[in-house]
Amino acid sequence: MASPGKEQVVVIGLGRFGSALAVELASHGTDVLAIDSRPNVVQRLSGRLSHVVTADSTDVEALRQLGVADYDRAVVGIGTDMEASILTIANLVDLGIERIWAKAVTDQHASILKRVGASFVVLPEHEMGERVAHLVAGRMLDYIEIDSDFAMIKTEPPRDLVGVPLGETKLPDQYNVSVTAVRSNVDGENAVFKPATPNTVLMYGDVILVIGRIADVERFADSL
Numbered sequence: 273m274a275s276p277g278k279e280q281v282v283v284i285g286l287g288r289f290g291s292a293l294a295v296e297l298a299s300h301g302t303d304v305l306a307i308d309s310r311p312n313v314v315q316r317l318s319g320r321l322s323h324v325v326t327a328d329s330t331d332v333e334a335l336r337q338l339g340v341a342d343y344d345r346a347v348v349g350i351g352t353d354m355e356a357s358i359l360t361i362a363n364l365v366d367l368g369i370e371r372i373w374a375k376a377v378t379d380q381h382a383s384i385l386k387r388v389g390a391s392f393v394v395l396p397e398h399e400m401g402e403r404v405a406h407l408v409a410g411r412m413l414d415y416i417e418i419d420s421d422f423a424m425i426k427t428e429p430p431r432d433l434v435g436v437p438l439g440e441t442k443l444p445d446q447y448n449v450s451v452t453a454v455r456s457n458v459d460g461e462n463a464v465f466k467p468a469t470p471n472t473v474l475m476y477g478d479v480i481l482v483i484g485r486i487a488d489v490e491r492f493a494d495s496l
Contacts, residue, residue: 279303282346282369284329284360286313289375289396290349295320305343307335309356330359332366341367348374348390354381358388365389411496413479417486424452424483429474430496439470447492449484 279302283294286308294306298321306324308314314326327334329350340346346369350357357374364372365388374390376382382393399417414426429451433441438451453465457477465481474480482492 280343280345281305282307282340282343282364283349284308284346285349285351285357285375286310286317286324287349287351289351290347291317293347293349294324298322305338305340307338307340329363330356332363335363335367340364340369344369345371346373348372348385351375351377354384357381358384361385361390362388412493418483421485422483423486423489424481425489425493426479426481427493427496429476429478429480433474434476435473437470438468438472438474447484447495448488449482449492451480452483453481455479 281297281302282305283290283297284307286294286306290306290308291313294304294317298304304321304323306314306317306321307327307329308324309326309328311326314324317324325338327338329335329348335341346364348357348360348364350360354377357376361372361374371391372389373392373394374385376385376393376395377397379395382395385393412425412427415423416425417423433443433451444450451468451472451474454468454472454474455463455465455478457463457475457479465479468480482489484492
């Protein structure tokens with residue numbers, strides 16, 4: 273089923289996570305082969321996805337017959353059925369899939385998936401919980417953990433950054449973080465983020481992106 277010349281991804285497990293991901297990928301022109309063992313789920317998505325089929329992903333022959341081996345990337349969105357997610361990833365590895373993303377529901381589940389061959393593992397509920405906790409606890413507009421010890425936040429500039437060129441502030445020395453982009457309030461509804469430079473002067477109502485180590489970003493956010 274793979275279409276030559278297009279980005280190709282197999283998405284297995286069409287719960288909320290998998291179905292949203294498959295539809296989003298397809299909307300951006302990716303050739304998506306979506307698979308789920310539940311006929312009613314496949315039927316529900318048949319009008320939104322070009323290639324969505326019912327199959328048992330724990331059966332390697334079923335995956336082979338669907339042409340899954342022709343894809344170089346796969347996402348396994350199976351969460352609660354740990355045995356099925358583990359067997360599915362093992363089958364994908366056997367079929368030679370080079371990059372496999374997988375959903376896990378616990379840290380132990382994530383560790384097992386990595387051991388059987390998952391290239392990347394996400395814990396959506398856990399990561400969303402952490403993200404919301406940061407938003408609730410401070411004045412951040414958004415929080416994204418980029419790595420285990422690195423994060424980016426979206427927020428409004430504190431008073432001591434307003435009206436002063438960024439290059440003249442003590443932000444890097446005081447907090448060990450950097451303002452990487454700014455969305456200017458004066459641009460109104462058409463405002464977009466633009467790279468920040470040492471000459472950028474922030475104003476009240478602007479929105480900034482700040483990046484740094486998690487501890488430093490949190491310390492900066494606590495000062496807002």
